[in-house]
Amino acid sequence: MTQRSVHTMQPCNRKVVSMVLLGVLGSITMTGAAIATLPDIDHIISQKGKRFGPQDVALRVGEHITVVNDDDNFVHQAYVETEAFTFDSGDIEPGARAVITFPTEGDFAVLCGVHPKMKLVVHVR
The missing domain is CATH 1.20.5 (Single alpha-helices involved in coiled-coils or other helix-helix interfaces)
Known part of the structure; x- marks a missing residue:
């Protein structure tokens, strides 16, 4: 060529x-x-100082939260008890995680059985 x-x-x-x-x-x-x-399908929720952080979260049906015990000394728990569904993480040791999936619409309270004043409100639409 x-x-x-x-x-x-x-x-x-x-x-x-x-x-x-x-x-x-x-x-x-x-x-x-x-x-x-x-959509953001993983919402990290911290348990520290006897508080959930944040204390309020909005999700879509089927999304989940990951509750992380960020305390060094406290054992925590996360539970939901409603007619729609129930969840109980059992003990969440320091550094451990629990995942809660919300299968239906509604407003849900996530509580700590170890520290009764701890409350997270989850709005699912």
Whole structure:
């Protein structure tokens, strides 16, 4: 092949490469937009100093909270007792976690059986 034929192929290759790159960038952008609109399905709730933090959270049906005992010295518990569903974590040792999934709409109180004044309100829509 002569140099001329190589040069005449380059603009065509550039177009193909440009089209492929635009397609890839478009896919990444579309995927990023889709990921950004997904609901936050893991809500971390801290148990520390005989308090839940935060003390109020909003979820969608089927989402869950992860209750983490962030105290060094206290054992905690997390329980929900309603007509819709019940949950009891049992003892949550320091550093341990419990996951509570909310299967239905409603306003729910999550309490600590060890520290009765601890209360978390979960609004599920």
